[in-house]
Amino acid sequence: MSAMSDLSTSIPLAYPELLLAGFALAAAIVGAWMRDSAFTALSLLGVAAVAGAGVLALYGPFAPVEIFQGAMVVDGVAVFAKALIGFSGAATLALGWDHFAKVGDRRFEYPVLIALAVLGMFVMVSAQDLISLYVGVELQSLAAYVLAAWRRDDATSSEAGLKYFVLSAISSGLLLFGSSFVYGFTGSIRFDAIAAAVGEGGGGIGLVFGLVLMLCALGFKMSAAPFHMWTPDVYEGAPTPVTAFFAAAPKVAAIALMTRVLYEPFAGMQDQWRQVVMALAAISMVWGSVAALLQTNLKRLMAYSSIGNIGFALMGVAAGGDAGAAAALIYMTLYLPANIGIFALILAMRRDGAPAETVADLAGLAQKRPWMASLFTMLLFSIAGIPPFAGFIGKLVVFATAVEAGLYWIAVLGAVAAVVSAAYYLRLIASIWFAQPAPALQAPSGAIMLTAAASAALTFPVLVLLLGAIQGWAETAVRMSF
DSSP: OOHHHHHHHHHTTTTTHHHHHHHHHHHHHHHHHHHHGHHHHHHHHHHHHHHHHHHTTSSSSOOOEEEEETTEEEHHHHHHHHHHHHHHHHHHHHHHHHEEEEEOOTTTTHHHHHHHHHHEEEHHHHBHHHHHHHHHHHHHHHHHHHHHHHOTTOOHHHHHHHHHHHHHHHHHHHHHHHHHHHHHHHOOHHHHHHHHHHHTTOOOHHHHHHHHHHHHHHHTTTTTTTOOTTHHHHHHHHHHHHHHHTTHHHHHHHHHHHHHHHHHHGGGHHHHHHHHHHHHHHHHHHHHHHHTTTOOOOHHHHHHHHHHHHHHHHHHHHOHHHHHHHHHHHHHHHHHHHHHHHHHHHHEEEEEEEEEEEEEGGGHHHHHHHHHHHHHHHHHHHHTOOOHHHHHHHHHHHHHHHTTTHHHHHHHHHHHHHHHHHHHHHHHHHHHHHHHOOSOOOOOOOOHHHHHHHHHHIHHHHHHHHHHHHHHHHHHHHHHHH
């Protein structure tokens, strides 16, 4: 295929990425000219651009179509993941616009950085060679560093950004080092050529070593234990809308990317990578559940909750096959709304103009804000995996997939971790409904409460009713992609 014909085929399928890149470039120029007076307009346009990119992605083909001379692919998994990333990115960008406008921190860079991070994630989930994989990961990470250190005059936020930068630089080094091993022992950076080399038994122990290094780097990006050390401090130090963004879109992108890497170029090494993924899942579930019991800060508690939930998603990945990949995607789909809604409610907790982010601040919330307390309860029930909320269905799907794959011990471990994690979610609910009331919070904005209410509605009953369609969509996407 000539370069011109490849370009004519590639551009229509890359409309989501081109929309994000075009918005980011235009917004940077407008912002440099109008400064922070453009914050509101750029934020609204940013929400439209990110959501629009997610919608455009839905029109992509489920059957794999390579674009840009094989550097990227549009297929079912990419379509599914981009839609989730676009939804979560737009929701958290809207939360940030509302929050920063209220606290007087209007800076035009915020929607630009969110758009660039989402663009990086779109490249990640469509990567078809080691270079596009690395470019996507680093584009997302570079924007995230700046977002984490958003409050430059705040020591906690600056510390969060620095820790994220230093530790992420180490993970990027691991990713490059592992990629160099893979290239050296297979002779190619393309996923199809790597898969052919693996199928022929090439590479040996050097290829295994490279794969393990890459998995460690991807484990860092998704906050999987034991590569989670940055997560609690960054979640606590970053502004709450940024924390909500970190807890949503990058997790989906990392799970989709790990699924693509393991199920495409390294599909023939399942016995080797399954052990690593199972270890990541087991450590994440246990540590995320146990460490959260000791937390008094809500954002740190949610950090450990995200670590534990990534462990459940990785259980599906470890199961292997189409069912395993579909289970991981279904789990992330059902996990996202509750996660975003909880951070929206944390964002709504302000007292005397200052954020209220501790567990004690929830005490007696039902007596002062019964509507807010009801939303909190629904979202916590879902993320804890209590029936009939959507989170229960997500856990049930990954447990069933693990059992069908014969991974009985990790399914049992996951069930124990789920029970332990339910303890700290129920502790929050008990504080909300039965503890002596803390001082009244300020009235939250309509935008924040609307986001929280919509998230609660998605956890129950909407997503439960649509479960069959979601499961069928995920299974079709995986079957046609891999």
